[in-house]
Amino acid sequence: MTLSHGGFELQNATVLYGAVAALQDVSLSVASGESVALVGPSGAGKTSLLRLLNGAVVPQLGTVEVAGASLAELSSGDLRRLRSRIGMVPQDLRLVPNLRVSQNVMSGRLGQLSLWQSARLFLKPAAAELEDVHQLLERVGIADQMYQRVDRLSGGQAQRVAIARALHQSPRMLLADEPVASVDPTRAAALLELLTSVCAEEGLTLVVSLHSPELARRHFSRLVGLRGGRIAFDSASRDVTDQQLTDLYELEADREL
């Protein structure tokens, strides 16, 4: 599937889980090739927003447009083809623990293969495929773990397998939910640097949710602050004031008291 562009367009989207609104009347526009960080306290709706963007969650109200197509109007086949170009790094990684790193990375491409092609890929991968995977793993810094089982890896290593799997899709857009939650601060900076530089080099649209506003400000030029399922601010990083960030997180603390 060739996509004319990789933009996202949310209009007045509301997501309810039972009676609880995870997102309320959220409108957001991300241009093709742009990098955006979603910040906010836990429970603010960052994950729900990311899940809207690849159709994992369907809004009760409002519309989601991806690459110019309204998700609600796509056939299941078209939705699958679109999803094969959207890389997603879930917060809980969602890898197959008893398969090798290489197999987990290769599984990112399933959406572009027939069942028989994918069976061959797993049983007897072509040399070119393995070379691709190796290069990707080198890029994320765990090439030496290529044939290790995923359940033998540290949290940070597994995190990078999930990133490699998403990149192996050759995506047009990349969504990452707290991609540095399980790595130490130095690694976190390096990993974000990697994500942003890969996306910049290849012109990918990147939407990342981050718990830490400091990291977000350092690595992203545009920040979207979420609070209680609503957008609190959406502006260039340099225009985001310390007061805005304090409000974003302090309100949550007050509510808990």
Place this chain on the structure above:
Amino acid sequence: MSFERRPGPGAGSASGLKPGSRLGSLGTAGVVLGALLLAGIWAAWHLRLEPGQLLPGRGGWQLAADFFGSALRPAWQFEGSFQGSGSSSLPAQALRAAGTTVIFAATSLSLALIGGLLLGFLSSFSLMRGRFLRLVVAPARLLANLLRSVHELIWAVLLLAAFGLGHLVAVIAIALPYAGTLAKIFADMMDEAPDDAADALEMAGASPVQRFVFGILPRALPDMTAYTFYRFECALRSSAVLGFFGFPTLGYYIAASFENLYYGEVWTYLYVLLALILAVDWWSGRLRQELVS
């Protein structure tokens, strides 16, 4: 979840009745245990069970003493002129019968495995997704339940009446209920496997079948393999018991020696059967370890 699912020590022993984490489940367990106890007392009264029935009659003491005394003295040679099917020595005959037992069990189980996998896939909600495919699950589960609700000995009686004493009859008699059991347990294992990775693949555009094959199946496969080995152990016992119908497995020789009162021979065959089961258990244990680590 079925009690049959986890092989190993304590598999059948009320794993559902362990003290729960909540007081509520403890209360439920108490009610169930009480009801079972009452049912047992009623059943004993209904069957007119008396401990006195266990006292052997005249000669019974002697027979019991002879039989269990022979446990320490298994025979190394034929105890009478009966030579079975012409083997030169008892150990040779016991080993040959053991070999036949294994062959019957292995043939039955490989047939059962094919049937169990096919029926298991059809019974699995994680593969049979979608509005129409879901409709297949209920009939597939019903078929699996029908197959396994008839014991292999009853299948053997039915098939013997229909086809006579052919080796295929024994193989099919075991394969039918085992296919049903494997299908049920396989489907449970596939449906209980964590589906988080499968969902991630779906979000990357994988088809429902790809989602299952690469996201679910790899996680269920170690359990499925271990369970198949456990069923192989069961198949060995079933195959031995089918010897009572005249198939040349260990059961045939056990019955023959027992009827001739050659208790030493009976124990020889029983020990060989025990060794077989232990060997399979050891083998499956090693394989399981390899799969898990």
